Amino acid sequence: MDYDKLFQTLVNSATLGSTYALIALGYTIVYGILKLLNFAHGDVFMIGAYVGFGVLTVFGGAVDPSISIWLVLILMLLAAMACCAVLGVAIERFAYRPLRDAPRIAPLISALGVSFFLSYSVQLLFGAQHKTYDSFNMAGGKLYEPAVTVGSFTISWLRVITIVAAILLMVVLWYLVARTRIGKAMRATSIDRDAAAMMGIDIDRVIMFAFVLSGALAGAAGVLFALRTDIFPQMGFTPGLFAFTAAVIGGIGSIPGAMLGGILLGTVEALTVTYVTDWIGIPVGLSNLVIFSLLIVFMLIRPQGILGRPDITKV
């Protein structure tokens, strides 16, 4: 058994998984309150990556920034989070709020429309070609140097940053949801919206706050994700799909569930790409086939997810 390879795969899965978890949290927060599968969330994540790119360009690019690259990275994260929070609120206000009492298919279709609109708008304005943060040359290649070394096994700065940032954001989120007044209102709304309204909770404000949180997390995830890959207008689709699945696997509506699901899904993806395709004897390109088949089987066995409660149908 090649332990180095296994460890490397596990580190990969933690990086991938923490990004998925951030996006999944956005899905789960919104779903918990509105019972709406927010199809546009993956595209909000994509916008976050583009905002980060914009900030990077304003400060002179990755190789020769006008201020410290670490400061630029922090600004990129903050700008992406702010823009995506505003975007999330705007999407809710104009595309979902008028449909709150409509049949459930209406907001879903509206969400598909928003997703379409966002990704094609970006393509219209910035072109379909892939762009890159050029993180390989950021701070003289520092991001790819080992930060942690245990024997022959290393973790690069890039991965450390991604994982630490994701954990920090999750701690902040946990604090907001578990320890603040608005967080309490959110939890109450997710259990029973009508009852919460009758207790004097301003539902519109709670829903807006949920979209602020979900947008900010997606924005941060966009920047962190884009440090490792290219950005392009349709980049939000696959991570969005995986993250939604992560939220479902963890138990949709459950915040620890989304984190757990994200990590789990990252692990499954990394292990499948590295090992499973090899065992079965199929090309790596078909790893999606294995992953999605596994997910379908999981959804059939435990649709409510690991930490979720089963839906009870009331007549």
Place this chain on the structure above:
Amino acid sequence: MSEGPRIGKDEWVARAGENIARNRLLRLFDRIPGWARLLAFVVGVALIPLITDDGYINAVVFDTLIFCLLAIGLNVVVGWGGLLDLGYIAFFGVGAYTYAILSSEKFDLHLTTPVVMVIAVVLGALLGFLVGLPSWRLVGDYLAIVTLFVYQIFISIVTNGHDLFGVDLTGGVNGIANLDPFDFFGLQIPVSHEGIFNSNYVYVALAVFVAVFVALYLVNHSRIGRSWRALREDTLAAELMGMPTDWLKLLAFAFGAAVAALTGSLFASLKVGVFPETFSLTLLITVYAMVILGGVGSQTGAVLGAVAVYVFLEALRDPDVSGWVFYVSIVLALLFLVRPRWMVAIVLAATAAFGFVVHAVVGAIDDSWTAGAPPDSDRITRLLDSWVAIPANPGDAKTLAYVSLVALLLFVTTLKGVWRWAALVPTLYLAAFVWENVLSLQPDVTRFVLLGAMLVGVMVTRPSGVLGEHRVEIV
């Protein structure tokens, strides 16, 4: 739309309200019997190849019929069954690949098309059954996500299908090329006839369309169709009435999938080849837009939606026509949304005046801001040229204008009374500016931007679609 939960509002009252709100024209349209509408449609389509030899127009008619078929197939699953199937395009792809494999040089099989179609339908229905199985345990969003996985599996199989356990089945990203043309037991219909599109394909597609339309109509008015509606309205109640709900869901999936697969094989018979990227998510959302805009649950609505959306998308592709389509749709939208109607004239006049002033002021400050007009000019462009500012080098102004337009449009919807009319004037001008400087330059992207915006707009103003009379609830 009122805020918060509506308590004590009876469903029947709500529906009666909707019926009264239905436009008088629509009610007149409702009164035409179904067979007469179908006949009018068939005759209308059949006449087009007789009137014009233009290969492009006939090809558009063929593609429109393909989309009509896809839309009425999807309507079975989503509109009648109330099941959100996001894997629908996979079945279309299966049909197309079935044709490509059974009727090309690839494996040197050259089956006659009707046989291929039967195989495609059977294969599609079987796969539909299979994909429908999760609907026994999963509903709503969960089902949607599982069907989306199925779509992903399909895409990953066809893109990697050049090496499936050592067999080259689908040709991978390069797809399968050199397909046989439509072949009816030896009677071949060549794709092009003396260099232009063979209009006989229109008749083939029309025949298939009529057959499918009538078959689905009959199914909808049979026991099965009635049970589907019961299932859609209330699964639990339907089950208590003794309906085999699980089987009904599978049947809905199978019917939809069979129609999609049949359409796929018809589609492939015309094309030179099939490629994975044809079966994109964009295609899926386009078909959804057709069904939704027409009105979920209405077969006529699906057909009209398909025709309207496809013709709209094609018209936007042609630079000569797209400008007209854009400006005329804006005026139509104003006529539809603005009350009282005479207000439209005032708003348009104000916008025109506003435009000339802005153009004059901007031109006086800096010549280059109005210097970028295209050299070729017909009447409309010449008129527009002295109205819309077209900078010689727009640069970042494009992005800024686009984002402000979206923000301004959303802002206008929140305003009331006089302020709304006042804000509408600069918004319309900005829309014209964005159209001339951004949108009209990239028609292939613009069409989908507008389609997305249209989906949201229609949903927000009329959640049941333009012709929809049913409140379709996904189970």
